[in-house]
Amino acid sequence: MGQPKKQPPKKAERNQVRVVPLLAVLLSGAFVAILNETLLNVAITPIMESFQVGANTAQWLTTSYLLVIAVLVPVSAFLIQRFTTRQLYTAAMTLFGVGTLIAGTAPVFALLLLGRVLQASGTGILIPLFTNVILALIPPERRGRVMGLFGLVIMFAPAVGPTVSGLIVDYLSWRWLFYLVLPIAVIAILYGALSLKNVTEVTRPKMDLISVVLSTIGFGGVVFGFSSAGEGAGGWKDPEVIIALTAGLISLVLFVIRQRKLATPMLDMRVFAYPMFSLAIVVMMIVVMTMFATMIVMPIYLLKVLAFSAVTVGLIMLPGGLINGALSPVMGYLFDKFGPRWLLIPGIVTMTITVFLFRSLDQDTSPLTVVVLHTLLMVSVAMVMMPAQTNGLNQLPPFLYPHGAAIANTLMQVSGAIGTALFVTIMTLGQQRYMEGHPGAADETAALAAGVKQAFTFGFLLGILALILALFVKRVVTSPSKPGEDGPEKTGGFQKEPEMV
Known part of the structure; x- marks a missing residue:
């Protein structure tokens, strides 16, 4: 028929x-x-x-x-x-x-x-x-x-x-x-x-309405659950957090299973068959987790431990964001010229060292020191995010571009919520352990400082993991299809794996 x-x-x-x-x-x-x-x-x-x-x-x-x-x-x-x-x-x-x-x-x-x-x-x-x-x-x-x-x-x-x-x-x-x-x-x-x-x-x-429902509950539940846990009110024991995360994770599992079975999936999971795309997603998630969490933890530390004013905190955080934005086109030009490795590896090394140095902040730290460290962190993010994403997307065939872009943007939102929740939880647990270890001297400022240092220790470990993964990143070299040659858009299969150098 x-x-x-x-x-x-x-x-x-x-x-x-x-x-x-x-x-x-x-x-x-x-x-x-x-x-x-x-x-x-x-x-x-x-x-x-x-x-x-x-x-x-x-x-x-x-x-x-x-x-x-x-x-x-x-x-x-x-x-x-x-x-x-x-x-x-x-x-x-x-x-x-x-x-x-x-x-x-x-x-x-x-x-x-x-x-x-x-x-x-x-x-x-x-x-x-x-x-x-x-x-x-x-x-x-x-x-x-x-x-x-x-x-x-x-x-x-x-x-x-x-x-x-x-x-x-x-x-x-x-x-x-x-x-x-x-x-x-x-x-x-x-x-x-x-x-x-x-x-x-x-x-x-x-x-596919079922996919839409599963996606909505899945991604919405995970983001809401981790965001609520990171706010620190009821934490991970809050019934809302437990219900949201449970429903979200179960829905995501069912969503992925369904996408693999559909002839025309809402999100095509075949993008993960391309190694540079998969590697880029993991590296970007780690960097986004570290960046978002730092944007939450740093102001808390500056306000409550270093006793800076709110205006000072805002001015301290401003230069890093501005310089990051200004450097993004420069990093794009360097990526086109030299490829991702020359940016990713130095960028992740800089990020890892900077997060480790955040652990040494104390009540005598000057605002200038914090400005320099935060700016270095944001420079390292500029060196990593765009090159990793562009190199990963370059490996995908055109018919997978919408799916790759959607998955990358979605997981960046999810990883920001996860990073914030994990860092805040580690900070809170470290603060509690300090108070339990010093029952006679209830110094909340010192306890908070101890908790923040443990959170940055976790960020340092994440940086090491990202560095190990970055060592496997290779430049994707794409070549145009020959005239009259059927591309994957027509056949529904994968392109031949691009040459990498």
């Missing part, structure tokens, strides 16, 4: 695309979307006062944002294959713009939360879409520098977010955090609707 004919995929309009304007509008959209992840951190207190809500309620402005992104990013592989670049970009920025408008004008907290959820929905689509556009448009030998520009946006936006937020809240109102972003979102929507071309192949796969 003959198979029914499939509707032919809509061809990408790559030959009609002006790359620079396209990347400019995508970068501007990504910038405002990522900026919003950290804008509200400083504004939480005035928002609590405006709506008369407690801290536990207000923290959902941050938690819901992370949860929605964790749920949507895995679905992005399906969306990118189902809709055109213009449709997805316009929809993502419209969701973000409408959410911004609702949040800025919200008369009650529930509407503010709804606005944040809509903003996160747009961000969850936009980030993997940008990665796929780069993979579709930019040849492998030039991807590093373009991914470096994306890295600049990813790191620069959250680095300046708290500073910009503090100035706006002090001199205007927290609502202006949304008002000032709205015009940029509107311009991006108009440009996308009028002139954006399609650069990805639309194959219109069918939606």
Whole structure:
């Protein structure tokens, strides 16, 4: 019996695309979307006062944002294959713009939360879409520098977010955090609707609802569980944490099993058959765990042990983020020229040594010393993240690009939550052990210092593991298919393993 004919995929309009304007509008959209992840951190207190809500309620402005992104990013592989670049970009920025408008004008907290959820929905689509556009448009030998520009946006936006937020809240109102972003979102929507071309192949796969449900419960449960455990309120014994992690992990196991059986999976697990991609994912997860955890543990240490003011802590953390963003395009250029090993190995060595030196901080440490160490850490992150991700994605055949980008972005969200929870747990346990070992002298500051040092010891061990893995990373050398040669998109199989040097 003959198979029914499939509707032919809509061809990408790559030959009609002006790359620079396209990347400019995508970068501007990504910038405002990522900026919003950290804008509200400083504004939480005035928002609590405006709506008369407690801290536990207000923290959902941050938690819901992370949860929605964790749920949507895995679905992005399906969306990118189902809709055109213009449709997805316009929809993502419209969701973000409408959410911004609702949040800025919200008369009650529930509407503010709804606005944040809509903003996160747009961000969850936009980030993997940008990665796929780069993979579709930019040849492998030039991807590093373009991914470096994306890295600049990813790191620069959250680095300046708290500073910009503090100035706006002090001199205007927290609502202006949304008002000032709205015009940029509107311009991006108009440009996308009028002139954006399609650069990805639309194959219109069918939606598997069971996969969507399992993915939502799985990734959402894991991120929520680890995030809640890391907040330190009820810790790992909190029933919410236990239920969320149990449901999440079980759902993820069922999700992976189902993806391996489906003819057209929502997330194609065959990406892990490519060794450089798998290696890149593990290295990136370790680095993200260390970075996110340091961003949580360091302020606690600076505020409570070194007794720095909140303003000083913000200024200490700012240079590292700015320098990281500024170096990302440079690292991209170096990656294109020399490959990943010359960046990954020195970068991970620098990260490992820096985390170890964090253990030596004491009450006599000067702010300048902390600035230098934090900046070195962020420089090392710039040397590792973009080269590892680009090299890993380069090994995938084009038909797996959406799946590789979705899996990479999803696991970065998950590893950030896991790293924060693990570091905070180790810090808390170390603090408790110190108090138990010094029952006569209940010095909470010394106990906290002991706990933080144990957390950084764990980070040092993670760095050693990442360094061992980085020794096996090799540069992926891709070669274009010969004319008339069937690629894996047509056969459904794997490309021949690329040559590596």
